Structures are given as C-alpha cells and as structure tokens.
C-alpha cells in the first residue's frame with residue numbers, strides 16, 4: 001500500500017482520571033474516506049483536535065506527509081495542508097459567500113488584512129476562492145450574504161473555505177449534523193468526490209452515510225479503538241454490534 005498521508009501513532013490523552021485517547025493508532029491513505037464512529041463521549045472530537053493541533057497529546061505522534069507535526073500549532077498544520085471543517089461560527093455571517101471564501105484563501109496564505117477592499121481585488125485569492133466555491137456548487141450564490149444561506153449551504157461553504165488551502169487531508173467532525181435529507185445527500189456526494197483530492201477522516205453519526213461512503217471504519221469506545229475494518233468487516237463484527245450498533 002502507499003504511504004499514509006496521516007499516521008497516528010500511540011496517541012494518549014487524559015483529562016484528569018479520564019483516559020479520552022488510549023494508545024490510538026490510525027492511518028489515512030490517499031483517496032480514502034476513513035470514518036470514525038462511536039458513542040457520545042467516546043473521544044472522537046478529542047482525537048481529531050489532537051490531529052489538528054488544538055489539543056496536545058500526553059504522548060504519541062501525529063505524522064503528516066511523513067513529517068512529525070505533533071509539536072506544531074493548528075495554523076502551522078493548516079499551512080502544511082491540514083484542512084478541516086469548523087463549526088458554523090467560523091463563517092462571517094454578514095459577509096458574502098465569496099468574501100468568506102476569499103478570507104479563507106487569505107488565511108491559507110498565512111495572511112492577515114487591515115483593509116478589506118484590496119483583499120477582494122487580489123486576483124490570486126479571488127481565483128482560489130471561486131474555484132473552491134465552484135467545487136462545492138455555490139458559484140451562483142457567491143454574492144449572497146452568508147446569513148441568507150440554508151444550513152446545508154453553509155456546510156458547503158465551510159468545505160469551500162477549507163478547500164482554499166489546497167488541503168492534503170480533510171478532518172471533518174460531524175459535517176452532516178443538523179442537515180435534512182437533501183442537504184445530507186448533497187454533502188455526501190461532495191465528500192465522495194473530494195476524497196480523490198484529499199483523503200477524509202470523517203466523524204459521523206449517520207450510519208447510512210458512513211456505510212455508503214467509508215472505505216474503512218474505526219470504532220472508538222471509551223477512548224480505545226476496538227475495531228478497524230471495511231464496511232463489511234465492521235458490520236459483521238459482533239463486538240461492534242453490541243457495543244455500538246445496539247444490536
């Protein structure tokens with residue numbers, strides 16, 4: 001197999017007596033969607049935050065493109081191509097769709113701005129922003145205020161913002177949360193296409209979506225990965241069925 005883009009080795013993280021991550025090993029390979037499932041409080045978000053740099057592990061390593069990034073900041077990891085979808089609040093609701101995408105592209109360049117006008121005339125930033133909006137299907141909405149978008153469209157914009165940094169991986173924590181059937185389906189189609197551009201580590205509660213999209217699934221229970229396998233392997237795993245799928 002090809003080298004993993006993301007290689008998590010022996011990650012441990014405790015909050016007081018609570019072991020939220022216990023000796024976590026996990027890989028993400030080019031072209032794949034690796035889903036991370038598990039009950040509430042299992043440690044899924046804690047794990048993704050350690051990968052993205054928002055939380056420092058107690059021990060273990062995060063290897064990204066062959067490089068140990070465990071000590072790097074979130075911003076430094078983002079500049080290396082670690083893309084993630086943020087909570088909705090990361091978008092500026094009063095700004096237009098295009099402006100949010102341009103700000104994303106600016107951030108990807110490591111830039112800050114004092115005056116907004118010159119930023120919106122920067123041809124390179126505009127090109128990146130427009131390409132990202134095109135990928136997620138928001139081109140026709142680019143002049144709308146972000147507050148005018150539906151919940152699902154905002155999720156798509158979050159992905160577009162992440163795309164402006166030409167990510168090498170995508171980390172997504174419950175991107176379908178709160179979406180209706182239509183929004184979920186559209187986002188699933190998008191993720192299905194995106195995996196070719198950058199592999200995706202996907203935390204998702206919607207099992208239909210996970211079973212439809214994932215190349216591999218890891219099951220996290222009380223901070224431990226109890227199983228990793230293909231959709232068929234995970235569905236057939238007795239421990240997983242009782243521990244998580246409730247069968």
Ligand code: ADP
Nearest residue numbers: 015018020038039040041042043044045046047
């Ligand atoms: P999941 O995303 O799988 O629902 P989390 O990673 O959010 O789970 O949380 C895992 C466990 O760690 C939970 O018991 C949660 O209460 C605890 N936890 C998460 N973040 C913190 C924190 N900053 N301080 C203390 N406990 C935390």
Ligand code: MG
Nearest residue numbers: 044045046173
């Ligand atoms: Mg969570």
